[in-house]
Every structure is written in structure tokens, then in C-alpha cells.
Amino acid sequence: MTGSKPVIGWDIGGAHVKAVLLDADGQVLKVSQQACALWKGLPLLENAITQLLQSWQLSAEACDHVVTMTGELVDLFENRPQGVLAIAATVNRHLPAAHFYQATKETGGAFTTEVGGKASAIASMNWHASAQCLAEALPHSAIVVVDIGSTTCDVTLCEQRQVLPAGWTDAERMQYAGLCYTGVVRTPLMALGPMIAWRGAARHIAAEYFATTADIYRILDELPVNADLADTADGQGKSKLESMRRIARMLGHDMGDAEAANWQSLAMAFKTAQLKLIKNSIQTVTQPLGNRPFTLVGLGAGSFLVSQLADELGMQYFSAAVAVTASEKTLKMDAEVCFPAYAVARLWQQWH
Numbered sequence: 642m643t644g645s646k647p648v649i650g651w652d653i654g655g656a657h658v659k660a661v662l663l664d665a666d667g668q669v670l671k672v673s674q675q676a677c678a679l680w681k682g683l684p685l686l687e688n689a690i691t692q693l694l695q696s697w698q699l700s701a702e703a704c705d706h707v708v709t710m711t712g713e714l715v716d717l718f719e720n721r722p723q724g725v726l727a728i729a730a731t732v733n734r735h736l737p738a739a740h741f742y743q744a745t746k747e748t749g750g751a752f753t754t755e756v757g758g759k760a761s762a763i764a765s766m767n768w769h770a771s772a773q774c775l776a777e778a779l780p781h782s783a784i785v786v787v788d789i790g791s792t793t794c795d796v797t798l799c800e801q802r803q804v805l806p807a808g809w810t811d812a813e814r815m816q817y818a819g820l821c822y823t824g825v826v827r828t829p830l831m832a833l834g835p836m837i838a839w840r841g842a843a844r845h846i847a848a849e850y851f852a853t854t855a856d857i858y859r860i861l862d863e864l865p866v867n868a869d870l871a872d873t874a875d876g877q878g879k880s881k882l883e884s885m886r887r888i889a890r891m892l893g894h895d896m897g898d899a900e901a902a903n904w905q906s907l908a909m910a911f912k913t914a915q916l917k918l919i920k921n922s923i924q925t926v927t928q929p930l931g932n933r934p935f936t937l938v939g940l941g942a943g944s945f946l947v948s949q950l951a952d953e954l955g956m957q958y959f960s961a962a963v964a965v966t967a968s969e970k971t972l973k974m975d976a977e978v979c980f981p982a983y984a985v986a987r988l989w990q991q992w993h
Contacts, residue, residue, distance in 0.1 A: 648705040650986030651690075651736075652767050652979065653728055655679050655715040656791060656827060656871060658689040659979035662697065662704070663986045669967035671697055672975035672983075676870040680715040683731050690735045706736040707752060707989040709767040709981055713760075714811075722760035729756040729763075742985045744769040746809055752989060765811055767981035768795035768820075771961070772804045774984035775938055777991070778964035783935040785927055786961075787919070787950075788980065789943030791826035791871060794919050795819065796926045798935075807926050818925035823918050825864060825943035827871050828854040830891050833914040837892075839907055844892050850874050852887035854915065857908040859884045868942035868978060884908075920950055940980040 645665060652659040656678060662671040673696070677689045694701060713724025732739050740752040743762035750766075750773045753759060772786045776799035788795040796819055798805045807819030814820035823832065830853060834846030852874050858864035860881055869879060877883050885904040886896040888911065896904065927935060937954070939947025940961035951958035962977040976983045 646704060648707060648986045648989055649699075650982040650984065650989070651706065651708045651732070651739075652982040652985070653677075653679075653686065653708060653710040653712045653732070654767075654792075655712045658686065658693070659982040660693055661976055661979055661982040661986055662699075663983075663990065665990075667966055667987060667990055669965060669972045669976050669983065672972060672979055673697075674867065674870065674975075674979055679712045680717050682717065683727060686712070686728065686731050687735060690732070694735075701736050705989065706732075706739040707742065707985045708732055708736075708739050709742040709770050709985050710763065711765045711767055713764050721764045725760040725763050726756060740989065742766055742770050742988075744773075744809075749773070749804070750988065752992070761810075767985075768797055768814075769804060769806065770984040770988060771795075771940060771981050772797040772799055772806070774980075774987055775799065775961060775964055776802045776804055777988075779936075779938065779959065781936050783930055783933060784938050784959075785923060785935050786938045786940070787923065787944075787947045788941040789919065789939070789946055790824050790941040791868065792822070792824040792828065794821040794823055794922065794941075794943070796821065796919075796922045798926050798929070800930075805929075818922040821918060821922045823915055824854060825858050825946065826853065826855040826868060828915075829874070830854065830857070830888065830911055833911055833918070837910050837914055839892070839910045840903070847891050847893060849890070851890040852884070854911070855879075856884035856887050857911045860888070860905055860908040861912065863945055865942060865978065867975070916946060916950060916953075919946065920953065923950065923954070940977050942978050944977060 650661045658675045658677045660673045675689045677685050713721045718724035741763050744750045744766045745762050783800045786797045807817035808814040831848050836843045889896045936957040937951040938959050948958050961980050962973040965973045965976045967973045
């Protein structure tokens with residue numbers, strides 16, 4: 642069922658604001674991802690909302706607005722409930738009658754305008770919205786939704802169109818491998834340590850914020866440019882040479898100590914370490930399936946890693962873009978990167 646007017650789905654994170662505009666028939670019209678360092682203050686969120694509406698030449702009243710969030714985690718707030726309330730208040734000042742996505746074990750997913758007393762059901766539920774949308778869109782008996790973003794990786798099992806998460810809170814999902822704090826842009830490379838295998842030897846990784854995963858995927862030509870929005874570790878540029886200089890420091894080297902090909906091999910070594918982390922999460926989450934086959938569904942800025950992991954695991958792979966309706970391939974792929982924003986917009990239309 643679709644609504645009578647367009648809808649914008651918003652995914653408000655700690656580092657980015659993502660938005661997807663659907664027409665009344667569920668077609669993607671526009672997709673946006675903006676850097677928004679929410680830990681620096683709520684005015685940045687206000688600016689992101691107003692700038693997006695201006696760039697799309699839309700009034701807030703022209704659309705329905707549905708919101709999911711993870712930005713309540715930033716250290717601007719003392720705790721999650723405070724963050725949810727503050728973000729919701731900011732949203733409501735700019736987006737009239739916004740509805741917020743919530744999910745609980747008892748009721749599943751739903752939308753609400755009343756945030757008070759529901760913070761735990763609203764906080765960090767964008768993974769559930771994506772999984773719910775894909776569980777309903779893909780008829781396969783078992784799918785594993787793997788969302789690799791700039792900062793985190795969510796792994797969620799769905800079967801018979803039901804979301805079967807490895808825990809409901811961030812703490813539970815981190816305990817049971819449903820949430821892995823590793824992403825393709827902002828993750829410090831020291832988080833992939835303390836050791837790494839490179840050039841036939843085990844090497845200590847410096848426990849310093851010298852480089853991030855964006856550096857390795859720039860060097861390997863795999864990071865989508867439109868996902869490379871975060872500042873670099875040293876505040877310098879994003880060229881391959883600058884990225885090589887940063888990753889060399891992780892092992893105590895200067896870039897001039899070896900040829901560029903060696904730093905490319907080091908980038909591949911860091912990638913291998915990250916793939917191992919994500920692969921372990923997938924294997925842990927899928928243990929309840931035993932030997933039954935399942936399909937990996939990839940989304941997020943790091944979905945290119947999911948397709949590679951599917952090959953390693955001998956699993957069928959789908960891009961989440963297959964669930965997206967759009968007239969242009971670029972819009973489908975952009976919506977895959979911003980899939981939680983697409984998911985809440987589509988679920989809103991299907992449920993109302």
C-alpha cells in the first residue's frame with residue numbers, strides 16, 4: 642500500500658545523515674548522504690536537514706518524513722535516551738509530524754510519533770528496518786543481511802520473511818556477533834590488530850590513530866568516492882600516496898622505505914584482517930542454520946566486501962539494490978549505500 646504523497650526516509654547517524662526520497666508509487670527519486678559530525682553539536686544536524694530540503698527544492702510539508710537513527714550514540718549525549726529525545730526534538734522542529742521507526746522483540750517493527758518512554762525501541766534500530774524491508778522483499782527461505790557501513794557492520798539473519806536478530810540491543814548484538822564495529826571508512830587500522838601478517842612475517846600494529854580503513858580501500862581502488870566523506874586521520878589529503886604514507890606508519894615505516902607495490906600489499910593485508918572479522922561474524926550468526934544454505938544480501942558503502950565474502954563462503958549473493966525500484970541504476974546503487982533510509986520510507990508506504 643502506498644501513500645498519497647512522496648516520503649523521505651532519514652537515517653541520522655553519528656557521522657552522516659542519509660536520506661532517500663520516494664514518490665507515491667515507491668520509486669526512488671533522490672538519494673543523499675551528507676557528512677554530519679553530530680558529536681560537534683545538534684546545529685550540524687539542523688543544517689543537514691535544511692540544506693537537503695533546499696537542494697531538493699522541497700518544502701518539509703510536501704512529504705511524509707520517517708526517521709531511524711544511530712546518532713544517539715555520540716558522546717554529545719550522556720546516554721541513549723537523552724540522545725534519542727534530543728535528535729527527535731531537533732527533527733520535529735524542521736520536519737512536521739515526523740514518524741520514528743521502532744522495533745521490539747514482542748511487536749517487531751512499527752512507527753511512532755511519541756518518543757517519550759520509547760527510546761530503547763527507537764535507538765539504533767536502522768539495522769532492523771533494513772532487515773525487515775529485505776525479509777519482505779526477497780522470498781528466499783534464509784537470507785543474511787550484511788550492512789557494512791563507514792563505521793560498523795550489521796549481520797542479521799532473516800528466515801521465512803521474519804527478522805531473527807542475534808540480540809536486540811547494541812550490547813547484545815556485539816556479544817553475539819550481530820554488530821561488529823568495523824567499517825570501510827572510519828575504522829582505525831589499529832582496531833584490526835594487534836598483529837598483522839605481511840611479507841611473510843607477523844608484525845605489530847602501532848596503537849596510534851595514524852590511518853583508517855578508508856586509506857586501504859583508496860589504495861585498492863575499492864572505496865566509492867561518494868562514501869569517502871570522513872576526515873583523514875592526519876587531516877591531510879585523500880590521494881593514494883597520502884594514504885600509503887599513513888598506512889606505512891602503522892608498522893613503523895616511512896613510505897620511502899619500500900616501493901608503492903609493497904604498500905599496496907600492506908593494504909591488502911589489512912583488508913584480509915578485516916574480512917576475517919566480518920566472516921567470523923557471519924559464521925557465528927548463521928550457526929542456527931546448521932548446514933542449510935542461505936543467501937548473503939549486501940548493502941552499505943562496503944557492500945563490495947560482502948560479494949567477495951559470498952564467494953569465499955560459497956554462498957549465493959544479492960545486492961540489496963535488487964529490492965529497490967528506480968528508473969536509473971545509479972539511484973538503485975545509491976539507495977543501496979543509504980539502505981536504512983530507503984527501508985524506512987518503503988516500510989512506511991507498505992504499512993500505511
